[in-house]
Amino acid sequence: MPASLSSNRLILGLVSALALGSVSLPVLAQERPDLVVGVADLPPTLEPGKELSNVGTRVNYSIFDTLIRRDFLSAEGGGGSELVPGLATSWTRIDDLTLEIKLREGVKFHNGSPLTAEDVAFTFSPERLSGENALLPEGPAYFSVLSEVKVIDPTTLHFITKAPDPLLEQRLASWASWVVNKEDWLAKAEQDGGLPMFPVGTGPYMLEEYKADEKIVLSANDGYFGGVPNAATVTFREVPEPSTRVAGLVSGEFDIITNVSPDQIEQINSYDDIEARSVVLANSHVLVYSVTDPVMDDARIRQALNLAIDRDLLNEALWGGKAVVPNGHQYPEYGDMYTPDFVGVEYNPERARELLKEAGYNGELIKYTTQPNYYLNALPAAQVIVEMWKEVGVNVELNVVESLTGVDVGALQVRTWSNSTRYPDPVGGVWNTWGPHSGPQKTNKTWIGTEGVARFNELGAVLESTVDLATRQEAAWEMIDIWKADAPGTVLYQPLETYGVAKDVNWNPYTFYYMDLRPYNLSFEGK
Incomplete structure (x- = not known):
């Protein structure tokens, strides 16, 4: 069981010192802290196109990547809309119906398979996502505009729409667009009876343990193209009772808690080592x-x-x-x-x-x-x-x-x-x-x-x-x-979404339920 971050805070200074020396990455990886998040609920599966919910996207955002990423930090308050590269390094409008995507090279899924254009085409295929009879029933709500995703070469795809779509780039940066590994997905779909419960992604964290109604444990993907994650593991622990989540934050059992009610904000802020961080949700x-x-x-x-x-x-x-x-x-x-x-x-x-x-x-x-x-x-x-x-x-x-x-x-x-x-x-x-x-x-x-x-x-x-x-x-x-x-x-x-956070956890909430734990939005150097 991963230890709480708070139990590791005493060694952070040592870790920082070692980082300036000649210590190898594997040793540092062992000494990174473990992050524990107390949540009100957990998703029943981790299929990213199925779990389009506040509890599902909170976890899946760290397991999977999109071709294009919305940079929520580009505007004050965690609601930025600037689009930046994700699994795609560039995107170009070829004509009114065609968007060309260039894939990032060298990316691997959590099972070791390289990311290919075929994986991307399958992710958005009619049978999985975009067709009227897609296995993911909500998929057509996002991608019924697609006519075809054509593989041009191993790193180039054309997204072809049925009519001019002013929002195709935004779609590719949003819900239902997390890319999965084709071979893994199909094998697990057959095993699980239609939809896989736990497909693999390319994100900064990968599934280590899943216990329904109890916890989800993710471990760091040190080969992540966006940089080595700053937490060794992330545990999402289900705690339905709000007061119990707050008590766990106060005691150091949790490093972040979700779904803090407004009447709990003053209580949390009264402590020296924790604080409330809030955004109005989109x-x-x-x-x-x-x-x-x-x-x-x-x-x-x-x-x-x-x-x-x-x-x-x-x-x-x-x-x-x-x-x-x-x-x-x-x-x-x-x-x-x-x-x-x-x-x-x-x-x-x-x-x-x-x-x-x-x-x-x-x-x-x-x-x-x-x-x-x-x-x-x-x-x-x-x-x-x-x-x-x-x-x-x-x-x-x-x-x-x-x-x-x-x-x-x-x-x-x-x-x-x-x-x-x-x-x-x-x-x-x-x-x-x-x-x-x-x-x-x-x-x-x-x-x-x-x-x-x-x-x-x-x-x-x-x-x-x-x-x-x-x-x-x-x-x-x-x-x-x-x-x-x-x-x-x-x-x-539009509700106020408030998190309780240990002050030595540098992490910013967004106006979505995404919990972004990538290196640019999660560190432990102290505020």
Whole structure:
């Protein structure tokens, strides 16, 4: 079992001194500290195109690499959007439909196999990721634009799209784009019955041990092209109870903890050797409504539920005013694709009561389902929202479940969810999360069969297949208007994500759930 970093801090000075001498790398590798991270939950697999979740990407970001990397440190606050080389050394637009990728030479997967263009082509292939019947069901949401990935030579590929795609480079730097080893993936897929649980990547850390619901241990990949990792091992230990994670940070059992609530920040900062580090996420906590449920099939009822939520009060009560209530399902980071004048969310309980009356709502029961630990503050938010809904005349019952595993999510009237902005554009936000390949439309079928969703899908197809700014703006702004009017759900707020961190761990959080432990973002020299 790897020792906590705190148990190794006394030898850091010795390690630094030795580094100035003639000590060989293998000896240094033995004396690097072990990092222990206390997390609320762990992913059930480490297949990077399947575990597109906050708990999954947190771990997978260190195991796998993308062709292009988004440099989150390029802007203050961990939200930079500059694109820099990853497994690709360069990328060039050959024409409106073709992006040429040049691969980095000498890169090896964790099993020792060299990275090849064939591995990349397989990663994005129709059978694995980009086709309508892909083994990874969420893949088409990100790469249905692909027509073909053509291998030109061992280090050159052409990504050919079905129409001009203004976001292809951003797609290759984002979710679902982590590159896997073809031979390993296929062998493990056959062994695991369809999808491999633990494919290999090229990242700075590789899987050493996996114990479901307990821990994931990663060991350093000293041959990493981005430099030798600064931790010998990284252990993600599952600790669902927030107070237990804080106690572990205080005692030195953990070096970093996740999902710190705002009311724990002052406590953590009161100690000399630990501190809270926070970012507002490029992610919104949302509610999902079933438009096909007989109680909720009138859009006016769903609109009423949205109007009855005082999001500013939720922000103050649960987040100390440090979360952000966005202007609908859109965000300023979209730049020219953002419309500041749109009224995205409103609090109007009187209008909510009027809409319920107009819809003929007669006190039918609505169940609000949430998990207590998956999303920070999800349960207290649900408890408050339930009372807000009761105030406008809704007969609502809170249904708390430990996990949605085995639950027919499509049958739930109201449930908690979150939407991450995969890339700084509406395609990476409302379209990815609510379009035809999304959970609400494809997997769970909670938003289907309305005139609004049909028009939304028409506009989304335009949005992702043209580079003309005016055309894209018109399509995107109508889409967010439809989403608000059809009300298949609602945005609550962008949460404050806070980590507790030992002060001698130099590490910066990002506006995504990625936990970047590469050498440029993790060191132990002290602050």
